[in-house]
Amino acid sequence: MKLVVGLGNPGSQYALTRHNVGFMVLDELARQHATNWRKEGKAEVAELRVLGQKLLLVKPQTFMNLSGDAVAPLMRFYRLPPESMLVVQDDLDSAFGLLRFRMGGRSGGQRGVDHLIKLLGSADFPRLKLGISRPPQGRSAADWVLSKFPEEERATLEELVRIGARAVEAWATAGLGEAQLKFNGTDLRPRPEPKTEPDAAPPAAEKTASDS
Template sequence: MKKFLIVGLGNIGEKYENTRHNIGFKILDYFAMKEGLTFETQKLGDVTTYKLKGRTFIFMKPNTYMNLSGKAVLYWLTKEKVPLENLLIITDDLNLPFGSIRLKTKGSDGGHNGLKDIQDKLNTTKYNRFRFGISDAFSKGRQVDYVLGEWTSEESERLEERLKTSAELIKSFALAGINNTMNSFNGK
């Protein structure tokens, strides 16, 4: 049985629920809703599992707040004995147009504090990340307000279709592998 740890980054609490920075949580919540899964609060995060074609997906939403996500990722990787190549981190990305998808096997944190902490705790930049574009439609000095701001009505309308594609990407990651998934989904 192959295991995969799928981590959606976000901040806990009602005030962050519908913010751009919480797209990782939103994608996992969408997947769980479509598959009838229920998250349970466990050590360092909310967790649920999903089985498909001989693979076990462990979905985790850290409850450590975004900037301390690495502790939760390292704990669950170790606890579940998931190899690093079967880790997928889902995060928002200001450098991509809204709804764009970019899957990568390594890279810098790009100034993202959640990725910075994961990189620090794992002691590597070589881990899979699924970057979901939130665009950079903010004025100078307003980045934090924008990232922690809620989706516009236009973005919300387009989000459903993007969430569906994101769920397909997660399944593909475990079933078809990272390279095939990158070829199929990057730029979609």
Template sequence: MLAFIKRLFGLDAPSEPEQDPMKKFLIVGLGNIGPKYDNTRHNIGFDVVSTLAEEHEATFESKKLGDIAKLRIKGRQLILLKPSTFMNLSGKAVNYWLKQEKVSLENMLVITDDLNLPFGSIRLKKKGSDGGHNGLKDIQATLNTTAYNRFRFGISDQFAKGRQVDYVLSPWTDEEQTALKERLKTSAEAVESFALAGMDHTMNNFNGK
């Protein structure tokens, strides 16, 4: 009876409108946590999502398995994730936040560094191998699929034989650092395009830029 009276007189608290799951996107920037890894090549995923957050005045908060920032662009909600699990266990954080936010796999984009691309170049793909990247390898193993969107940012391969690990964990050169601001801005634009226009359009417009 009480519930009926509340409905009759409009006393029920208005419910929060549910977010359309097709308009929610999980944007994952891969990297390693801690000051020693700041500004290193392997952390470019962190840098891209940080750039996007700054442009939209969104703030990261430490949550379970990662730092999270949320922003809205033209009716889309973007959930930015920087896993706190370290690179080799990225899949754990990705899997948790996909389920926590109820984001469909097709609306996830993983941003990572790529040794096989020239510095600053962008390549987006809908699926593919891990390419030897430990972060992608763990995501693939955890999700049991290679069919997820990925954004590869070129860091080039200018390292001596046997020095790959040292290279990816080293800071950018002064020349690279100068060029990085523009490259990060373009990368943030590509992420926005993914959410607003879809993966096919974004690949056509940003691959090779």
């Protein structure tokens, strides 16, 4: 069995905030596989199988900064090593529309990941990072991550979440290396309109003797 932990905050007021993209990916997986959520400890969990691989989806209900309180007991109960857990998280350091896998490393300031590292005693677990961009100048990161995605970003968000769900399945069935090769190039940022050169003026007609 493998654990897939989506990071976010519980409660409808946080449902479409940037900090909750991890929850969104897990909700999409549960919807696609028609599985139901149940309460287990300090988390909501759902079970599904992908090509025979059993996955336990985990949404901590502790609020972001205490995510480890929900996850660490499950890791101990199921006797899973850190590399058997994938964390799906938002990433301030990636532009909105980017998606990438990463193995281990520091938290990068993501408080949920930071708490997981602290309680598990290890940073050696893979992460699936979904970019939410840095806040605009004059706006704090704390305020930005708790802001909702505006209407003009919803279509990109929905596509990013769908791709994120497929990426989780690839990690579970093919492994981290194959999932990185397939999904780390994901870039849903809108492309700028190509510049078009103005139409060239028609060449001047040659003057003939009859024009004189």
